[in-house]
Amino acid sequence: MAHALRLARRGLGNVWPNPAVGCVLIRDAHVVGRGWTQPGGRPHAERMALDQAGEASRGATAYVTLEPCAHHGRTPPCAEALIKAGVSRVFSAMTDPDPRVSGRGHTMLQEAGVAVQAGLREREARALQCGFLSRVNRGRPWLTLKLAASFDGRIATASGESQWITGPRARAHVHALRLSHDAVMVGGGTARADRPSLNVRGFGPVRQPVRLIVSTQPLPDLPAEGPDYGPIWQLSGDPGAFMADLAARGVTRVLCEGGGVLAAALLRAGLVDELVGYTAGLVMGADARPSVGPMTVAALADAPRFRLIESRRIGGDLMHRWRATDQ
Ligand code: AOF
Ligand code: ZN
Secondary structure, eight states, X not given: OHXXXXXXXXXXXXXXXXXXXXXXXXXXXXXXEEEXXXXXXXXXXXXXXXXXXXXXXXXXXXXXSSOOOOSOSSSOOHHHHHHHTTOOEEEESSOOOSTTTTTHHHHHHHHTTOEEEEOTTHHHHHHHTHHHHIXXXXXXXXXXXXXXXXXXXXXXXXXXXXXXXXXXXXXXXXXXXXXXXXXXXXXXXXXXXXXXXXXXXSSSSOOOXXXXXXXXXXXXXXXXXXTTXXXXXXXXXXXXXXXXXXXXXXXXXXXXXXXXHHHHHHHHTTOOOEEEEEEESOOOOTTSEESSOOOOOOSGGGSOXXXXXXXXXXXXXXXEEEEETTO
């Protein structure tokens, strides 16, 4: 299952609106098939693993990071495919919250005589599936807020100079972070001032994230959609409402890259699930621009709280990740 979880991770950011699932087929202590959800969400992980295994799937054990699906989409359900292929045992990490599945996949397998054990490494599977779970259960995408700033939390000098605060290694890491999200979001001010590319570079041909710009003003001229750029969607109004709208359009994971005004609005609305900070060894002082704009926090108890989940050195900078305390 650990192997299946690692395979599943490959789909993050390029399988929306579907979850990123991994599947490993074992027979006689050998891996006979490995699969993960393909770009765009299809084929599903199990289909890929079964195709790889061919006849070797007969009598095999499947490790799947999500309950195999039970609904008829463009292709037959994975539960049925596993049964037909003669898989004799299925370990799944968690039940699929999609109302078309939600337990039916496990039941279908059991009724066909396949031994099913659900809940293996469930905590890790849920953490990996946070975007899909958020879309289905909360009706909004998972939101990661990334801030690259000086030691004292500043993102530009008073005159607006911001290139570069963090080093090349940290900036390359941001591209990997973008790659694992369905969409990359910035505020209108940042879009006009910095003209950020909001694309993924350095990973070969990939499914580019949707570019999201939060602004009521007309957008600046930005590169057209193509192999190097995702589509552009303009958003405005109440953050809770546009986040719900994004989920309705299938988006499961959003990475917001500022600026300070948008970051403050998202934090104030309690919409930020994860913070990713890149902190540089540079001090700019209170007259420089802050990474988060005014939030009018009256008491410390009203400030959104996060718990540290990872910290490490990247090049000459510090990368740190934090989860909202309710996540
Ligand atoms: C699986 N394996 O790899 C994935 C699953 O639109 P469809 O027909 O592709 O179905 C999407 C639903 O299938 C999705 O909402 C989720 O319930 C499940 N995703 N299931 O067995 C997979 N990605
Ligand atoms: Zn399926």
